[in-house]
Amino acid sequence: MKFVNNDVVRRYPSFVKIVEVSPRDGLQNEKQPIPTHVKVEFINKLSETGVKVVEATSFVSPKWVPQMADHMQVYSDIRKCEGVSYPVLVPNMHGLENALKVGVKEIAVFGAASDVFSKKNTNCSLVQNLTRMEQVAKYALKKGLKVRGYISCCLSCPYEGLIPPERVAEMAYRLYSVGCHEISLGDTIGVGNPASMRALIEAVSALVPIEVIAVHCHDTYGQALANILSAIECGVTIVDASVAGLGGCPFAKGATGNVATEDVVYMLTGMGIETGVDMEGLLRASEYICSALGRETSSKVGKALLAKRKETQDYD
Known part of the structure; x- marks a missing residue:
């Protein structure tokens, strides 16, 4: 049931x-290697949720990110659904060349607004990395790719x-x-608040x-939904999220991961804002990957809805 005040929702x-x-x-x-077929099936399940963008993998060096070593296989094997984009993260020209070999249509370049963080994460200064981002973006655009x-x-x-x-x-x-075409602003260690956002x-x-x-x-301090709402009130209409709250910054103490897609969709739907995303589909994808990882979801909404489902099944 929705409790929506239309006078408020207008903004x-x-x-x-x-x-x-x-x-x-x-x-x-x-830490533990995830089989390629599990990643592929996970992405295929996400493609069935109504989400229009699924960031598939990262074309980084296996030396630095071993979990993404199968990036070319993953991208090649996933089912490309009509109307869904599958961007990949690309750190440099070598990664871009590999992405082009498997027919990638959209890439993402990345950098940090912190010089020290940039040196630790990409082994170059903020200015050097920004220059590299621009070079990769220009070449990708020349090849007809979209760049985030x-x-x-x-x-x-x-x-x-x-x-x-x-x-x-x-x-x-x-x-x-x-x-x-898009610029994603990350609260990487999750310490922001609605005012700073x-x-x-x-x-x-x-x-x-x-x-x-x-x-x-990121939801390290439990501020993610509040920060997203603050951004939306400023006019933002694009939100990154991660099923089951998976992920997190290894440099952030106590990091609990990205904001959960289930929680974001629940909040927006309750406010009368459309996302085109099916909650049941999200729960199926979440159950699949959490089972493969051997852990429970970090999504509060996911936990509540799964518990409610079980309660209903037990009652039946």
Whole structure:
């Protein structure tokens, strides 16, 4: 049952696009190898949920991210559903060349708004990495690919502390100017709050159109949904999320992962905002991957709905 005050809802968008990042961001830091066929089946199940974007894998060096070593096989084997995009993360020209070999149509380039974090995560400075992002993006665009830009540590860094919103805005402007169709702003260590998120969105939207801004919130301090709502109130209509709350930043102490797609969809649906995403489909995908990983979902909504389902089955 929805309890919606139409006078309040008018300030919210009618539709929010969900970008499902669990196959890449959700799984990349798992310690135990996940079989390729499990990843493929997981992505296939996500493709049946109504989500229009499923970030499939990462074309990074197996030396740095062993879990993504099967990226070419995963991308080749997944069922490409009509109307669904399957972007992949690409860190450099070598990764882009490999992505082109298997027919990738969309890539994502990534960098951090923190110089120290950038050096630890990509082994180069913020400026050096931003230049590399631009080079990869330009070449990909020349090849007819769509390019998304990720900026991590947009609100705070585990090494530098608070990040000035103006720095993020300048990075976003450069990525937009080079041709990125979306710019995803990440609260990588999950320490942001609605006020700092609003300040970030206001700074970035002063330089790039609000329509291209996405938010990527981690739930380390339980602020992800509040931060997403704050971003939506500022006009953002693109939200990254991860089924079962999979993922998390290895540099963030106590990291509990990305915001769960189930929780985001439940919140938006209750507010009368369409996502086109089927909750039952999300639960099926969540059950599948959580069973494969041998753990329970981190989604509060997922836990509640699965418990309710079991209670109903027991009653029947």
